[in-house]
Amino acid sequence: MTTREAFARAKAEGRAALIPYVMAGYPSRGQDLELVRQVLPYADLLEVGLPYSDPLGDGPVIQRASEQALRQGLRVTDVAHFVREIRALTDKPLFLMTYINPVLAVGPAAFFQMFKEAGANGLILPDLPPDEDPQLVALAQEVGLETTFLLAPTSTEARIQTVAPYCTGFVYTVSVAGVTGTRDRLPEGLSELVHRIRQHTDAPVAIGFGISNQATAEQAAQAADGAVIASALIRALEEGRGLGEVLEEVREGLRGVPGPFIG
Template identity: 80%
Template sequence: MTTREAFERAAYEGRAALIPYVMAGYPDAQGALETVRRVLPYADLLELGLPYSDPLGDGPVIQRASERALRQGTRLKDVLEFVRQVRSLTDKPLFIMTYINPVIATGPRRFFEAFKAAGATGLILPDLPPDEDPALVALAHGVGLETTFLLAPTSTDARIATVAPHCTGFVYTVSVAGVTGARDKLPDGLPELVQRIKQHTAAPVAIGFGISNQTTARQAAQAADGAVIASALIRAHEEGRPLEPVLEEVRQGLFRQVSV
């Protein structure tokens, strides 16, 4: 299934696409795979996190998950094996969320080719301004990986016009000027931000950072094509709560109301 098909199928069902986040190696290798099995029935796409020591865009919940995965010895080879295992379970798009340092440390071509061979659809690169290294972005495209970059409420029209064309997977729209984390309500102005983005790209737009309940999901669905749920899932795991009720609540919020 292509990324475009995943978003279109959700739209056909009258809702925004749901993109759950799963950290590789958290709570351990088998636990991460079990999490995937639990979220797949609700997911249109999956975001798979690569554990990293300095996740500057992530709040405390995802930081704790990353630190635990690293303490248990999760390394790049383990993440690649995780992606292979996930790909064997589904044909849904798989986006690897990674900071740029592991890409550079591994070697961009080697990194991109390895994840493409493992079954990844694309990459989310939160700390790479694509115009700072267009050759690296082109290399990812040449290998066959889609790319997704972040835009925020603070992004100017000029910045949107620069970044959006590099998003060949989807545009990841940050709901707040801050880090990841579950919130009770998203800020106003998201529909206007998404419309500004859509003036510069035909790619789907997904909102992340703060999707945790039916209220925030409904706000995201009114503005964008998809929503990412991350910290709320990890927090549920930390508290020993089942993931399914969280996913079901968010998914129900993503259905758009039809005017009569």
């Protein structure tokens, strides 16, 4: 299934797409795949986190999870194996969320080829301004990986115009100028931001950073084509709550008010 097919199928069902996040190696190797099995029935796409020691865009919940995975000795090759295991379970689009340092440490060509062969559809690169290294972005796309970058409420019109065309997977729109984390409500103005983004791309737009309950999911669905849920899932695990309960609530919030993505 392609990325656009996944968004279009969700829209045909009368809702915005749900993009849950799982981290490789968290809570441990083996348990991470069990979490994937719990999450997949709710997911239209899946975001797979590569643990990293200095995740600048992530709040304390995801930072703790990343540190726990790294303490167990997880390596990039283990993450690629994890993606391969997930691909054996589903044909839904898989997006690897990674900071740029692991890409450079392995070597961009080898890194991209490794994850393409493992079954990833694309990459989310939160700390790479794509215009800073368009050759690296082109290399990922040539290997067959879609690329997704972040835009924020603080993004200027010029910045949106520059970044949006590099998003061949979907546009990841962060709800706030800050780090990931759960919130009771999202800020106003997201619909206007997404409208501005749509002037420069026909790619689907998903909102992340703060999606944690039915109310925030409804706000995301009113503005965009999909919603990413990350910190709320890890927090649920920390608190011993089931992921299905959280995902069911969020998915309910995405019903009835899908974004205008046509496909």
